[in-house]
Amino acid sequence: MSWFTRILLTMLASCGLAIGLTLVLQWSGLELNKGSELPVMRAVKTERIDEAGVVDLLTQVRLHADILRVDWRDSIISLDLAVNPAQSGKELIYEDLYNLVNHSFNRTANVKEVMVRVMERGSGAVKPSSMTLLLSMDAQRRYMGEPDSWNEALTPEVFVRSRFQMNFTPKWRQKYGL
Secondary structure (H helix, E strand, O other): OOHHHHHHHHHHHHHHHHHHHHHHHHHHHHHHOOOOOOOOOOOOOOEOOOOOHHHHHHHOOOOOOEEEEEEEEOOEEEEEEEEOOOOOOHHHHHHHHHHHHHHHHHOEOOOOEEEEEEEEOOOOOOOHHHOEEEEEEEEEHHHOOOHHHOOOOOOHHHHHHHHOEEEEOHHHHHHHOO
């Protein structure tokens, strides 16, 4: 075998190895970024939101309830949610509250507080003034804790009730108990 053939084979083997490693690294990167895992060793990208960015943030959150009103002032997001009496369960409401605070605090750098009012629609009620208030929640970032302190065994209800201030109306107590 001549020296030219040896150099050519070495170059082809090196290029093949480089392409193979590149493809393996890209494939494993796609598997890691599916979003179902908690970021442990990689940086979490947080963004600073403003009045226009609140809408973008909330469109990324999956909710069972309807959003009636959103207000952004001094790093505080205030929300009014409406639930239908027949389609709302206690678990779904707590899941919505958990998703809101989790998304608001983990995806942003400047949201300090999330205030939520959950209202129940009456028959044909469209305006918040004609709905019945069920509960309100005041979630502050300082009570959220670090991501490594979250226990996946906690239900959304236990997580939300143990970390944030909750106020329940008599209607809530009558319907779901405490």
